[in-house]
Amino acid sequence: MDGKISGSGNSQKGTSTGFVWDDSAFVISEGKIVKIGLDTQKKDEVMSIDFGRDIAVFLGNVYVLTRDQILKFVPIENGYGDGAFYLEKKEDFGDFSRLAIDGSIWVTQNSQILKYNRGKKENFSIQGLVQTDVAFGEIYTNSDIDNLYVIDKLNGALLVIGKDGVFQKVYQSFEFKKNPTFVVDKASGKVYIATGGKILEAGL
Secondary structure (H helix, E strand, C coil): CCEECCCCCCCCCCCEEEEEECCEEEEEECCEEEEEECCCCCEEEEEECCCCCEEEEECCEEEEECCCCEEEECEECCEECCCEECCCCCCCCCCCCCEEECCCEEEEECCEEEEEECCEEECCCCECCCCCCCCEEEEECCCCCCEEEEEECCCCEEEEEECCCEEEEEEECHHHHHCCEEEEECCCCEEEEEECCEEEEEEC
């Protein structure tokens, strides 16, 4: 199961965030991206990166969220090519902005979820959400899931939002105020939450 392996706090030098894909973990730490084999524990430095706030891998391409761009790194022989700007226009992402990819790229930005396709921002708005004072952080989805799962760290909630923008449901927990990393397992109908050095499990 692919997904985040860290990501709490601000992913600058000295802190880390990562993403598991295939048989490897891609981790931003100390100003660089490191690829770690899950079976071999072999570490390979992929590239240097400053101000990486989040990371995701989709179809083998590595995407890094910075403070105003998304960098796309394409695999080449013996490594990865230089990062290319994915977004047509720069954005002002917040310290707690995070991304998820299902073909489109979804990025949290304060009280909004931004949607991009091929570098272009598409119209997306949340409908039916009564609570308007929110602060979005971690977000999760993939191409097999119909919804977006996003943490509202201000209100300690995990929101379920359809990809059409329609609000579905909310799960409340104090743990969500910590903006933890989480993964949704559609097959089992469960969400696994990493927070405070422990893994919590909840039914959806």
